[in-house]
Amino acid sequence: MKKLSDKLKTGLHGELSVPGDKSISHRGIMFGAVSEGRTTLHHFLTAEDCLSTLKAFQQLGVPIKRDGETVEIEGVGLHGLKQSGNPLDMGNSGTTTRLIMGLLAGQNFDSTLFGDDSLSKRPMKRVSEPLAEMGADICVTDGHLPARIHGQKLHAIDYQLKVASAQVKSALILAAIQADQPSTLIEKLPTRNHTEKMLNAFGANIQTMADNVTIKVNPQPKLTGIDLTVPGDMSSAAFFLVAATLVPNSKLTLKNVGVNETRTGLLSILKRMGGKVIERHRNDSGEPTADLVVSSAELKPIEIGAEEIPAVIDELPLVALLAAKANGISKITGAGELRVKETDRIAAVVQEFSKLGIAIRELPDGFVIDGAKPWHVEKTKLDSHGDHRIGMTLAIASLLLDEQLQLNGAESVNISYPEFFDDLASVTNIESYS
Numbered sequence: 001m002k003k004l005s006d007k008l009k010t011g012l013h014g015e016l017s018v019p020g021d022k023s024i025s026h027r028g029i030m031f032g033a034v035s036e037g038r039t040t041l042h043h044f045l046t047a048e049d050c051l052s053t054l055k056a057f058q059q060l061g062v063p064i065k066r067d068g069e070t071v072e073i074e075g076v077g078l079h080g081l082k083q084s085g086n087p088l089d090m091g092n093s094g095t096t097t098r099l100i101m102g103l104l105a106g107q108n109f110d111s112t113l114f115g116d117d118s119l120s121k122r123p124m125k126r127v128s129e130p131l132a133e134m135g136a137d138i139c140v141t142d143g144h145l146p147a148r149i150h151g152q153k154l155h156a157i158d159y160q161l162k163v164a165s166a167q168v169k170s171a172l173i174l175a176a177i178q179a180d181q182p183s184t185l186i187e188k189l190p191t192r193n194h195t196e197k198m199l200n201a202f203g204a205n206i207q208t209m210a211d212n213v214t215i216k217v218n219p220q221p222k223l224t225g226i227d228l229t230v231p232g233d234m235s236s237a238a239f240f241l242v243a244a245t246l247v248p249n250s251k252l253t254l255k256n257v258g259v260n261e262t263r264t265g266l267l268s269i270l271k272r273m274g275g276k277v278i279e280r281h282r283n284d285s286g287e288p289t290a291d292l293v294v295s296s297a298e299l300k301p302i303e304i305g306a307e308e309i310p311a312v313i314d315e316l317p318l319v320a321l322l323a324a325k326a327n328g329i330s331k332i333t334g335a336g337e338l339r340v341k342e343t344d345r346i347a348a349v350v351q352e353f354s355k356l357g358i359a360i361r362e363l364p365d366g367f368v369i370d371g372a373k374p375w376h377v378e379k380t381k382l383d384s385h386g387d388h389r390i391g392m393t394l395a396i397a398s399l400l401l402d403e404q405l406q407l408n409g410a411e412s413v414n415i416s417y418p419e420f421f422d423d424l425a426s427v428t429n430i431e432s433y434s
């Protein structure tokens, strides 16, 4: 069990470059694999989830070499993947699973996908059902992994998504680029748009209409490999944005963070709560990046509803932590999707925050948190529930307490941010977490 607080005497200081964006790293491998020519990824995220994607595409016959954070992919083209001799291991990664389903549904061979216990409980019909409408033959027992995919020719689709999910949208786009005619997808709410932007950079023709929810996908593009530097992951930077806000006397610079507008919900929420973040935008093509300078601040409570959720979906445990230190009652609703992540993140946050005496009440689709009530530690053994984002949120919460806390399942950080505890040690001047 990892010992958390060894006591932070001063604030968080210095500069940090967080690892590469997880969503963009996954897509870099996938789109590079089905392009023609070489794709080189720089600052690739070498965490377990993205390595699951990398290994799956190697198994599908794509030559991929990795040297640290640099990955070279010799693309085989949209119809050049080969059947894997063995089932494909999706590990813990929802993104790998949903996106690869859309891609493999249109290939002329069969595939089997399996995952770990957590992934095997997550819903897959949200992808297999619309893919079936396109003519795909996918069998997901009771809507869960393992999945058996009998690849075949796909038809175009006009489809209104039932959940606000970039993973479902991306799976359908990857199927639609293999279809016979153009497809139209209509999102419930705008979600992260990395698939659309990146596929276009590889040569596809995907248009997002002015309403921001209608997406037209043209079939059979010739995709060509590119050279891509992956920006820092906003979802990883988020832990430090929140830590530096909440720990008094902090001033921290987070370098080169991806600030695609579909991912910056936490920045807007933090600013509305009274947080202090200066964004120094960089002049780059493709995915926008910025250096973020964050300082400690007193926070006001906030209300957040469904429309705001997609742009902050993975940061909501951290929003709950901000709310737990704001000077009043905050309410987060419309976040029912949290119940089907690596763990039920609503239940996990409520259970673990209650151990710290935080006044939090569970709603079916969110939380109510009274940040004006003082915390009082009731239990010192915290649990990540095997979920990286819960584990890292609890590690940040521990910085705000004098008690020695322990974290069960701290190794879950390897899913998205293997260097998390080292980075935290470097900006807190705590020698190490043991």
Ligand SMILES: O=C(O)C1=C[C@@H](OP(=O)(O)O)[C@@H](O)[C@H](O)C1
Pocket (backbone or CB within 6 Å): 022, 023, 024, 094, 095, 164, 165, 166, 167, 168, 170, 191, 192, 313, 314, 337
């Ligand atoms: O498309 C992606 O890369 C992701 C989309 C989100 O999932 P949903 O689309 O299922 O909400 C997010 O939670 C996940 O971490 C990554």
Ligand SMILES: C=C(OP(=O)(O)O)C(=O)O
Pocket (backbone or CB within 6 Å): 049, 092, 093, 094, 095, 096, 314, 341, 342, 389, 416
């Ligand atoms: C939900 C997440 O990832 P995935 O769905 O890819 O497992 C996450 O990283 O918080």
